[in-house]
Amino acid sequence: MSEHKGYKIETKCVQGGYTPGNGEPRQIPIIQSTTFKYNTSEDMGKLFDLEASGYFYTRLQNPTNDSVAAKICDMEGGTAAMLTSSGQAANFFAVFNIASNGDHVVASSTIYGGTFNLFSVTMKRMGVDFTFVSPDASEEELNAAFRPNTKAVFGETIANPALTVLDIEKFARAAHAHGVPLIIDNTFATPINCRPFEWGADIVTHSTTKYMDGHGAAVGGCIVDSGKFDWTKYPEKFACLCTPDESYHGVTYTERFGLEGAYITKATAQLMRDFGAIQAPQNAFLLNLGLESLHVRMQRHCENGLAVAKFLKSDDRIAWVSYPSLEGDKYYELARKYMPNGTCGVVSFGVKGGRRAAEEFMKHLKIAAIETHVADARTCCLHPASATHRQMNDEELVAAGVGPDLVRLSCGIENADDLIADIKQALDTVNN
Ligand SMILES: *Cc1c(COP(=O)(O)O)cnc(C)c1O
16 A cells, blocks of 8 residues: 555654655645546546546545555554544444444443444444443453344553553454454554554554644544455355445455455445545645654653653542553553553543542643643643533443543643643642
């Protein structure tokens, strides 16, 4: 898919996905065009039949998007990728591409609140049933969650905001033992810190809105296929990929596009065609600017996250701290295995005094702004129980790993001493 396959991740961040020819633009051009011109109807007909590759309408594909998707594909070590309008669209497409009415999916219970809602309410209404399992589930508990109609397993490398770390190999083993792929939302770790395909995952998704863009500028998503899951071993279970698609003149995706291209081609040809959740080329351009410095920023996010987590741990006004790279954390060993160079910049903790103290503390922060956003160059914070997770009752909050006192602090790339001083002065104002 790209000429940069042999390079290290830092070089792929900067150079991947796009190689200009002689005299062509150095930066990825924004192809701000809804449509593309052809000389004959026959030429265009071949595109519609997926017999020739090319662009015809930006609702399905756009060259700017494809260059940026190719870069992310390269960074994750995949074979095909597509950009979507948001992370929500990416996770919806990733699952709905292989699971529809009457099917079942196993998912980790600590996933992002928006994804939990998508799965447990909206997709359930569409006839897809989900069983939520603890990310800490034993192999036996995991295996017990499968049904004959299970089509996929879903989890997050580092859950937002619960900060549980998924044992990717364990989940991959269970998925593969039941003949289904493992889909991993790798938003928080980014391919800088973890590449789930190297641990057995089959499909990776991203909310590129977070670290990848990194500047709070553009909402977006991405789906990457490893090309490793063999759909043709289960032709009845994955008939959608292994039998002719009548809406595309009888093309069979696995036959025409191979294991490396079938899944993403189907998602583009059917889901993007019908739902149209395409990323604007302008946003793809902004996303690429973020990707160019992702490796440099992630390092600083992780340094600041660890410094802040260590400070919080040492302050007796703090009830508890959760940060997977902090020694003694429940997920420290898993984090060291899957993310030896660092996890992310997000730290969760409870201020003594519970929900009220959390809200009071946050009000007095000066650098960290209260935002629903996370994983941004600027430090921000959120009280999920009163914001992103407010649709959940207390029982669901606990199951999702998001207690009512939890503060999610997303450390940016500012100076760590300044961040700690800001937290100190805000804590000083809270009456315990
Ligand atoms: C934010 C987020 C999403 C949703 O992405 P949007 O771009 O906001 O639609 C999905 N998964 C995770 C882990 C997230 O953090």
